[in-house]
Amino acid sequence: MILTVTPNPSLDRTYEVPSLDRGEVVRATGERMDPGGKGVNVSRAVAAAGHRTVAVLPLGGAPGALVADLLAGQGIEAVPVPVTGLTRSNIALAEPDGTLTKINAPGPEITGEEAEALLAAVGERSAGADWIACCGSLPRGLGPNWYAHLVARAHAVGAGIALDTSGPALLAALREGPDVVKPNLTELSAAVRRPLATLGDALGAAEELRGLGAGSVLASLGADGQLLVDASGAWYGTAPAGAVRSDVGAGDAxxxxxxIAGGTGPRALASSTAHGAAAVRLPGSAMPTPSDLVPSAVTVTADVPVDRRLGGPRP
Incomplete structure (x- = not known):
């Protein structure tokens, strides 16, 4: 079972538009509405793959109630922690050439009592979890050390801890030794405070995060594939994505x-790469099912091409 924690969930509305013309009336050619937030997307992808998942998240107001309903409709067991503020609503505008414009609301401000209730809910539901995935930005009211507290508490129950966040929250949590961190290229570059022009640069940055406490680093490099670095070595995974319809949630997938493939080694990297490549071919933040995956198209190698230059989109 994979338990996810999403401190700043959202109600995501995606509109497909023929073009985005500022100041004009734009008529959408397609639309969808999904429960959102990085941890929520991980739960959706786990459920789409046929595995059990539990999603812990703060929810408030009518948007929060709708997120809970949408999760239930996808077979996801939600553990809502009531908050006084309204759950945020996000908008994404997808153009035919793959260009995506996103408008993300800030979300509610979480009180001290609500923050503690969220930690308590994770503790209550973590028994039997194989992995606890802590994902996304922190809402107003939660300081950068909040994820560090969560990782410390989660380790106490013996589950593996996967962390997908950025900035000061990522750096603070590294001190508690998360088993896996999953930055994209922009986040990886920000964490080491330098540009990363090649795959070798990304490899060095991942090793630096390991030196700060991460057990392994799974780096999403957009069109340039994925990189896994752990105590036993490094692997590089690629897969042709084809036409990109939307990269929303691709990193979460x-x-x-x-x-779901074990969270370690080249087999897990191959599964990660297949899921990411499948996600970008789907509309909005739709998560891939097993029928969407093309495992035979995935290549994983321990011979990392360190001179390869980076520059693809960043899911």
């Missing part, structure tokens, strides 16, 4: 694929 990758993390789900990694965890």
């Amino acid at each position: 990758s993390l789900a694929g990694f965890l």
